[in-house]
Amino acid sequence: PSGAHENAKTRDIKGNKRDGYIESSDAIVTGCIGHLVTMSYPEKYDIKYKAWRLHDLPFLPEEYKYEIIANVQKQFDIIKEQMNRDDVTTIYVCTDSGREGEYIYRLVDMMVDAKSKEKKRVWIDSQTEDEIKKGVKNAKPLEAYDNLADSAFLRAKEDYLMGINFSRLLTLCYGRTLAKKLEKDHIVIAVGRVMTCVLGMIVNREREIRDFVKLPYYKVQALFEFEGSIDYDAEWKAVEGSKYHLSNQIYKEVGFTDKTLAETFVNELKTSKE
Numbered sequence: 001p002s003g004a005h006e007n008a009k010t011r012d013i014k015g016n017k018r019d020g021y022i023e024s025s026d027a028i029v030t031g032c033i034g035h036l037v038t039m040s041y042p043e044k045y046d047i048k049y050k051a052w053r054l055h056d057l058p059f060l061p062e063e064y065k066y067e068i069i070a071n072v073q074k075q076f077d078i079i080k081e082q083m084n085r086d087d088v089t090t091i092y093v094c095t096d097s098g099r100e101g102e103y104i105y106r107l108v109d110m111m112v113d114a115k116s117k118e119k120k121r122v123w124i125d126s127q128t129e130d131e132i133k134k135g136v137k138n139a140k141p142l143e144a145y146d147n148l149a150d151s152a153f154l155r156a157k158e159d160y161l162m163g164i165n166f167s168r169l170l171t172l173c174y175g176r177t178l179a180k181k182l183e184k185d186h187i188v189i190a191v192g193r194v195m196t197c198v199l200g201m202i203v204n205r206e207r208e209i210r211d212f213v214k215l216p217y218y219k220v221q222a223l224f225e226f227e228g229s230i231d232y233d234a235e236w237k238a239v240e241g242s243k244y245h246l247s248n249q250i251y252k253e254v255g256f257t258d259k260t261l262a263e264t265f266v267n268e269l270k271t272s273k274e
Helices: 002-010 070-083 099-112 129-137 142-181 195-210 259-271
Strands: 021-023 028-030 037-039 066-068 090-093 118-121 221-226 230-235
Touching: 002 021, 002 028, 002 129, 021 070, 028 070, 037 099, 037 142, 066 070, 066 099, 070 099, 099 142, 118 142
Parallel strands: 090 118
Antiparallel strands: 021 028, 037 066, 221 230
């Protein structure tokens, strides 16, 4: 909605604000609310898939089903009505310039099926006035981005198949054991292309924290007098050029890992004439 509003403002489309769109004498501006269409769950293919059973896996449909997301059905119907109007000849697609933005519109386009309209893709990097105007002026035919759309659909199918199959598989195999350990009645082990990788990173980091062994190190500090009136504290650091720079005997260039070595170094400083 914010993108649609900015486009209307930038292109000076002043018209009546309707429910879900803006209409002037020569243009209509409307917008998606994130995703309006989603892939259907397995039970929409066959009710038997509502129950999770090992012998039904893997779930690999030959054709994929899609449906309107219930809580945005109203906005989808508004967009569909505008796209199919007889007085609309050209559709400018201004969703985000990227695979996900392409996917959001292509799902809508697939469900609306407005084949008789000319469709142009506006590809811009920001919502500034100049960028929007330039994007509309230089809009390419929608089919110029078909490869990007194919990539988006493939990525979504990959996510879907991984999530559906591995979530069910791991839940059926390990759900009861995990639920018992966590003292729950039941538990679902959710798997996803991104979420599982991120969870793995969090788990690995948590293990590093739990296995952390404290390493003592010894800083060298001194109190200096400046011009007989100002005292200031100083802390030694192994800078480039020092014989201890990048040494394994130094921790992060600010302290010695061995107390005896630190004391020896302090004594060297006290007796040094430089």
